[in-house]
Amino acid sequence: xxxxxxxxxxxxxxxxxxxxxxxxxxxxxxxxxxxxxxxxxxxxxxxxxxxxxxxxxxxxxxxxxxxxxxxxxxxxxxxxxxxxxxxxxxxxxxxxxxxxxxxxxxxxxxxxxxxxxxxxxxxxxxxxxxxxxxxxxxxxxxxxxxxxxxxxxxxxxxxxxxxxxxxxxxxxxxxxxxxxxxxxxxxxxxxxxxxxxxxxxxxxxxxxxxxxxxxxxxxxxxxxx
Amino acid sequence: xxxxxxxxxxxxxxxxxxxxxxxxxxxxxxxxxxxxxxxxxxxxxxxxxxxxxxxxxxxxxxxxxxxxxxxxxxxxxxxxxxxxxxxxxxxxxxxxxxxxxxxxxxxxxxxxxxxxxxxxxxxxxxxxxxxxxxxxxxxxxxxxxxxxxxxxxxxxxxxxxxxxxxxxxxxxxxxxxxxxxxxxxxxxxxxxxxxxxxxxxxxxxxxxxxxxxxxxxxxxxxxxx
DNA sequence: ACTATTTTTTAGTATAGCCTAAATTAATAT
DNA sequence: ATATTAATTTAGGCTATACTAAAAAATAGT
Ligand SMILES: [Mn+2]
Ligand SMILES: [Mn+2]
Ligand SMILES: [Mn+2]
Ligand SMILES: [Mn+2]
Numbered sequence: 001x002x003x004x005x006x007x008x009x010x011x012x013x014x015x016x017x018x019x020x021x022x023x024x025x026x027x028x029x030x031x032x033x034x035x036x037x038x039x040x041x042x043x044x045x046x047x048x049x050x051x052x053x054x055x056x057x058x059x060x061x062x063x064x065x066x067x068x069x070x071x072x073x074x075x076x077x078x079x080x081x082x083x084x085x086x087x088x089x090x091x092x093x094x095x096x097x098x099x100x101x102x103x104x105x106x107x108x109x110x111x112x113x114x115x116x117x118x119x120x121x122x123x124x125x126x127x128x129x130x131x132x133x134x135x136x137x138x139x140x141x142x143x144x145x146x147x148x149x150x151x152x153x154x155x156x157x158x159x160x161x162x163x164x165x166x167x168x169x170x171x172x173x174x175x176x177x178x179x180x181x182x183x184x185x186x187x188x189x190x191x192x193x194x195x196x197x198x199x200x201x202x203x204x205x206x207x208x209x210x211x212x213x214x215x216x217x218x219x220x221x222x223x224x225x
Numbered sequence: 226x227x228x229x230x231x232x233x234x235x236x237x238x239x240x241x242x243x244x245x246x247x248x249x250x251x252x253x254x255x256x257x258x259x260x261x262x263x264x265x266x267x268x269x270x271x272x273x274x275x276x277x278x279x280x281x282x283x284x285x286x287x288x289x290x291x292x293x294x295x296x297x298x299x300x301x302x303x304x305x306x307x308x309x310x311x312x313x314x315x316x317x318x319x320x321x322x323x324x325x326x327x328x329x330x331x332x333x334x335x336x337x338x339x340x341x342x343x344x345x346x347x348x349x350x351x352x353x354x355x356x357x358x359x360x361x362x363x364x365x366x367x368x369x370x371x372x373x374x375x376x377x378x379x380x381x382x383x384x385x386x387x388x389x390x391x392x393x394x395x396x397x398x399x400x401x402x403x404x405x406x407x408x409x410x411x412x413x414x415x416x417x418x419x420x421x422x423x424x425x426x427x428x429x430x431x432x433x434x435x436x437x438x439x440x441x442x443x444x445x446x447x448x449x450x
Numbered sequence: 451a452c453t454a455t456t457t458t459t460t461a462g463t464a465t466a467g468c469c470t471a472a473a474t475t476a477a478t479a480t
Numbered sequence: 481a482t483a484t485t486a487a488t489t490t491a492g493g494c495t496a497t498a499c500t501a502a503a504a505a506a507t508a509g510t
Pocket of ligand 4: 311314357358359361395
C-alpha cells in the first residue's frame with residue numbers, strides 16, 4: 001500500500017508544482033512549457049530545466065515537447081502546499097484582520113514553512129476551516145478536497161439566482177473592485193440582464209443593488225445555485 | 226537624518242547577520258570567522274565568502290584576518306529579524322500551544338517572511354509582548370530593546386534569592402530538563418548551597434523543591450534579583 | 451506535402467551558497 | 481627572533497536557479 005516516501009521539494013520546486021497543478025485543473029490536456037512560463041514569470045528555458053528536475057523526482061510525467069502531467073505523488077505534494085497557503089490566508093484574515101486582497105503574497109511565502117505540527121495546530125486553532133477567504137476549498141491533511149459544485153456567473157441564465165461562493169482571480173485589483181461594488185463570498189445574486197454582444201451582465205446583489213459587470217468580471221465570479 | 230535605505234538581505238545573509246549580532250553581544254571584541262563557522266554549522270571558507278558579501282552591503286565592517294564588527298545598519302537589520310523570531314515564538318506558544326522547547330526551529334524559518342504589515346498586525350494581535358517564551362526581550366519596530374537587568378544564576382551568593390527571567394540556551398534538551406525539575410520563567414529561587422569544586426549549586430524553587438544543578442545548567446539560567 | 455511560424459529544448463553564462471584543499475597571515479611558544 | 485601552530489583566506493569545484501541566444505521539434509497555413 002504505502003510506497004516510497006514523497007520526495008522533498010525545494011521552495012522553488014514547490015512553486016512550480018503548485019502552478020502546474022492549478023494549470024492542470026483547467027482542461028485534461030498536458031500543461032505547456034509556455035503556460036508555466038507565463039504563470040511563473042520565468043523564461044521558457046528555465047521551465048524546461050525545472051521540468052526535468054520535477055520529472056526526476058517523479059512528481060510530474062515529462063515527455064519532451066509534449067507538455068507535462070502531474071503524478072499522484074505530485075498531486076499530493078501540491079495539495080499540501082495549497083492546504084498551507086489557504087490555511088495561512090484564513091489566519092491572516094480571521095486573526096490578523098487582513099483584507100482578502102492583501103493575503104496572497106504573504107501566504108505565498110508562508111506556504112513553504114516546513115512543519116507538520118505547525119499546520120495541524122494552525123488548522124485546529126482556526127477551527128478546521130473548509131474554505132479560504134476567496135471561497136477556495138482547503139484540502140485536508142491527506143489531500144482530500146470537499147469542493148462544492150460551482151459555475152461561473154456567466155453561465156447563469158437571465159432571472160437565475162445563486163450565491164457567490166468563490167472567485168477565480170485573487171488579485172488585489174479584482175478583489176478591491178468586488179469590495180467596491182458590494183460583492184462578497186456568500187452574497188446572493190440574481191441575473192437581471194445579459195448582453196450577448198460583449199458578455200456583460202446586470203445583476204442584483206442581495207436584492208438591493210443593481211450592478212453592471214463586464215465579461216472579465218463575470219468569468220471570475222463563481223456561483224452555487 | 227534618514228540615510229540610504231537599509232540593504233535587502235537574502236535568507237542566508239539574515240541568518241549570518243543574526244549570528245554575528247548574537248556573538249557580538251558577548252564581549253566587545255570583533256567576532257571571529259571560526260566562531261561564526263561554529264554557530265552557523267558551515268565551514269570557515271564559506272564564512273569568509275559571506276563576510277565579504279555582508280561587508281559589501283555595509284552591514285558589517287570587515288578587515289581581513291581581524292574579525293568583524295557589526296555596523297549600525299547591521300544592528301538594525303539583525304534586530305528586525307530577532308524581533309520577528311521572538312514574536313513568532315510568542316505566537317506559537319500563546320496561540321498554537323507549542324511548548325517552549327518546540328518553537329525555535331519553526332521560528333527560525335518564520336523570521337524570514339518579508340512583510341512589515343504582517344509583523345505589525347502579529348505584534349498587535351499578541352498584545353505587544355515585551356518578552357519571548359525564553360525570557361528574551363522583543364525589540365520594537367525601531368530596534369529598541371527594553372532589556373531587564375539579569376545575571377547568571379552562578380553569580381548569586383548563598384542564601385541569595387531572585388526570579389528566573391530568561392534562559393541563555395534555548396535548546397530543546399535544556400528546556401525539557403528545566404520542565405522536568407520544575408524551573409520556568411518567573412519561578413522564584415533561593416540559593417541554598419554552592420560547591421566550589423565543580424560549580425554546581427543547590428537551589429530552592431518556589432520555596433518548595435530543593436534541586437541540585439550542575440555548572441552547565443547554572444550558567445544558562447538568568448536571574449533578576 | 452512543404453514551408454513558415456511557433457514552441458520547446460539545448461548550450462553556454464551568471465550568481466548564491468556551500469564544499470575541500472592549498473596558500474597565506476596571525477598568534478604563540480621557545 | 482624565529483619556528484611552529486592556529487586561524488583565515490583563496491582557489492577551484494559543485495548544485496540550484498535564473499538568464500540569453502541558438503538549435504531543434506512540432507504545428508499551422510497554403
Ligand atoms: Mn510560494
Ligand atoms: Mn486564496
Ligand atoms: Mn533563520
Ligand atoms: Mn527565544
